[in-house]
Amino acid sequence: MKINVNGTDYTLNVPANTSLLDALRVNLNLTGSKYGCxxxxxxxxxxxxDGHATPSCITPVASVENKIVITIEGxxxxxxxxxxxxxxxxxxxxQCAYCSSGMIISAVALKAKxxxxxxxxxxxxxxGNICRCCVYPRIINAISKA
Known part of the structure; x- marks a missing residue:
């Protein structure tokens, strides 16, 4: 299947039900998106x-054919x-930064709207974005100031 990630077209030979997260991390070596839950x-x-913040762990890679995927790296x-x-x-x-890529992606979608x-x-x-370090006030400040 063919997918577009960060402006580059890729052809992947993976089962259609492979999670987008696995395809990004394992097949494309884009490790900024993290496995959490x-x-x-x-x-x-x-x-x-296509501009919507989406959890890649539950998104089948086949569902993003003919769509534009942007990761934190993009x-x-x-x-x-x-x-x-x-x-x-x-x-x-x-702080630990594990949640940061998802937080930033969600904030980008918000700011686009x-x-x-x-x-x-x-x-x-x-x-739907959890920070185990609880730096929510700093996250809100960052989004406000961007």
Whole structure:
């Protein structure tokens, strides 16, 4: 099957029910999206699929044919971090950083819909993203300032 990830077309020889997360991490060596719960509940594996933050652990790779997939690695352009990546650094929103790629992906989807969300909108948009280190205030600040 053919998929487009971060602007590059790939042909994968994997079973259609392979999770997108496994295809990204194992077949394409894109390891920024993390395996967390395996149930689509924690947000660590989120990627953008046609602009929507989507848990890749429960998304069959066959379902993304003819769609655009963006991972955390695909946000950086020409050596420049995405503004949200930079904001997470600036606000010290990384502690263990396991959740960060999913958090940033969800924030990118939010900002694409609403460039200036209020605090409550940010909180609602980030539901389904769990941070075990509990740096939620810093995450909210980073999203607000990006």
């Amino acid at each position: 395996g149930e689509g509940a924690c947000g660590a594996c989120k990627v953008l699929i 946000l950086e352009k020409d050596g420049q971090l995405h503004p949200l990546q930079q904001a997470f650094l600036d606000e010290d929103a990384f 609403n460039p200036n969300p209020g605090r409550q909108e940010i909180i609602e948009a980030m539901q």
